[in-house]
Amino acid sequence: MPTVTDRGRSSTAMTEKYDAVVCGLGVMGCAALYHLARRGRRVLGIDRLAPGHDRGSSHGETRVIRLAYFEHPSYVPLVRRSYELWRELAAEAAQPLLHITGVAEIGPPDGELVAGTLAAARLHDIPHEMLAAAELMRRYPAFHLPPHYVGVVQRDGGFLEAESCVRSLLALARQHGATIRTGEAVRTIAPTAAGAQITTDNATIAAGTAIVAAGPWTSSLLPRARLPLRVTRQVMGWFASQEPDRFSSKKFPVFLIESPHGVHYGFPLHGAGVKVAKHHHCDQTVDPDRYDRHVSAEDEALIRAAVADHLPGANGALTHAKTCLYTVTPDGDFIVDRLPDAPSILVASACSGHGFKFAPAVGEILADLADGSDPKLDIARFRIARFR
Numbered sequence: 001m002p003t004v005t006d007r008g009r010s011s012t013a014m015t016e017k018y019d020a021v022v023c024g025l026g027v028m029g030c031a032a033l034y035h036l037a038r039r040g041r042r043v044l045g046i047d048r049l050a051p052g053h054d055r056g057s058s059h060g061e062t063r064v065i066r067l068a069y070f071e072h073p074s075y076v077p078l079v080r081r082s083y084e085l086w087r088e089l090a091a092e093a094a095q096p097l098l099h100i101t102g103v104a105e106i107g108p109p110d111g112e113l114v115a116g117t118l119a120a121a122r123l124h125d126i127p128h129e130m131l132a133a134a135e136l137m138r139r140y141p142a143f144h145l146p147p148h149y150v151g152v153v154q155r156d157g158g159f160l161e162a163e164s165c166v167r168s169l170l171a172l173a174r175q176h177g178a179t180i181r182t183g184e185a186v187r188t189i190a191p192t193a194a195g196a197q198i199t200t201d202n203a204t205i206a207a208g209t210a211i212v213a214a215g216p217w218t219s220s221l222l223p224r225a226r227l228p229l230r231v232t233r234q235v236m237g238w239f240a241s242q243e244p245d246r247f248s249s250k251k252f253p254v255f256l257i258e259s260p261h262g263v264h265y266g267f268p269l270h271g272a273g274v275k276v277a278k279h280h281h282c283d284q285t286v287d288p289d290r291y292d293r294h295v296s297a298e299d300e301a302l303i304r305a306a307v308a309d310h311l312p313g314a315n316g317a318l319t320h321a322k323t324c325l326y327t328v329t330p331d332g333d334f335i336v337d338r339l340p341d342a343p344s345i346l347v348a349s350a351c352s353g354h355g356f357k358f359a360p361a362v363g364e365i366l367a368d369l370a371d372g373s374d375p376k377l378d379i380a381r382f383r384i385a386r387f388r
């Protein structure tokens with residue numbers, strides 16, 4: 001039977017043994033735990049906080065999912081698999097999780113966003129429409145756009161319910177037999193002849209494989225791996241709308257817009273208001289244990305600049321705001337790999353500000369690696385060796 005324990009409850013130090021131990025239960029760790037438990041593996045997931053919390057990278061109500069991937073077309077197979085898995089998970093959890101609203105990626109025709117989205121859509125034969133600014137504003141009257149902007153609209157785009165995804169993955173993992181411990185910090189992870197040894201606040205655990213999915217704390221848990229990860233402070237804002245009807249998910253898509261203010265993204269009305277954020281915000285490097293979680297007037301101004309110019313009907317009061325953390329690699333691609341000098345330790349740093357949508361596929365890859373099999377999806381792009 002699965003067990004959930006909190007810090008302070010007794011644990012059987014030195015006697016615990018698992019096929020795999022997942023260190024960190026943000027969306028990536030929860031997804032790995034789910035796949036391993038579903039395969040019948042004896043698996044333990046540990047987090048020092050209560051999953052669904054707002055200290056890491058997996059909170060904030062919503063996350064964009066989109067298929068024609070402007071960052072690089074090689075992500076398309078991974079996101080296709082993720083769509084399949086999110087739908088399966090939503091059915092299994094009996095939760096909506098995934099909302100298809102369409103996505104509009106808007107900007108100058110030669111900008112990185114529009115050109116990259118079009119390239120991925122054409123290469124992978126993804127249904128899309130290319131609309132001029134006037135046509136975009138007719139279809140979605142909430143937008144206010146300069147005449148030379150264009151938008152690539154994909155009907156498959158939409159959003160995921162962030163906290164609900166995390167909690168559903170965790171609940172399903174538990175139903176499939178995973179052991180979950182929260183309120184317990186992992187202190188060290190070391191390779192052994194039989195796999196790995198994990199020490200926590202109150203236990204020493206033997207595992208065939210250790211999976212490190214500690215988000216912004218990955219480098220502090222694996223200092224000797226010297227992974228080139230940088231943690232940056234991000235801000236999300238929710239704005240009151242004077243025209244709520246125009247921003248309903250029936251009339252308004254998820255969007256990304258590239259403008260002189262940067263790349264902003266946002267969502268139809270859902271929860272606290274129209275949510276908008278600036279991708280990378282100030283790109284400020286921070287210590288995940290000591291950063292300013294207060295949202296300042298300067299933070300608000302960076303987001304509101306795009307709202308005022310392009311979504312005038314959402315330029316009302318800031319009703320809610322939250323900080324969050326990106327863990328970024330130098331090239332913006334993920335790390336999903338074995339540690340080169342300790343192959344029983346896997347690391348999943350799938351963030352750089354765009355990882356959430358891929359979580360169930362990344363979890364499946366981690367489960368394949370933990371099982372000693374080759375993942376069906378190509379992970380060459382995510383290898384640690386590329387930094388050496």
Ligand SMILES: Cc1cc2nc3c(=O)[nH]c(=O)nc-3n(C[C@H](O)[C@H](O)[C@H](O)COP(=O)(O)OP(=O)(O)OC[C@H]3O[C@@H](n4cnc5c(N)ncnc54)[C@H](O)[C@@H]3O)c2cc1C
Pocket residue numbers: 023024025026027028029046047048049051055056057058059060062063064065184185186187213214215216217221234235236277324325326348349350351352353354355356357358
């Ligand atoms: C503002 C913002 C917007 C984003 N928008 C999108 C988007 O629209 N679409 C998209 O696809 N992606 C998006 N992302 C990226 C995405 O959210 C991340 O890729 C994803 O959440 C990373 O999850 P994670 O599990 O790796 O990390 P986290 O969620 O940070 O989880 C790490 C976990 O490890 C635990 N932990 C750390 N150290 C220890 C320890 N020593 N012992 C025990 N537990 C430990 C932490 O408590 C935490 O729960 C966004 C990210 C942010 C911040």
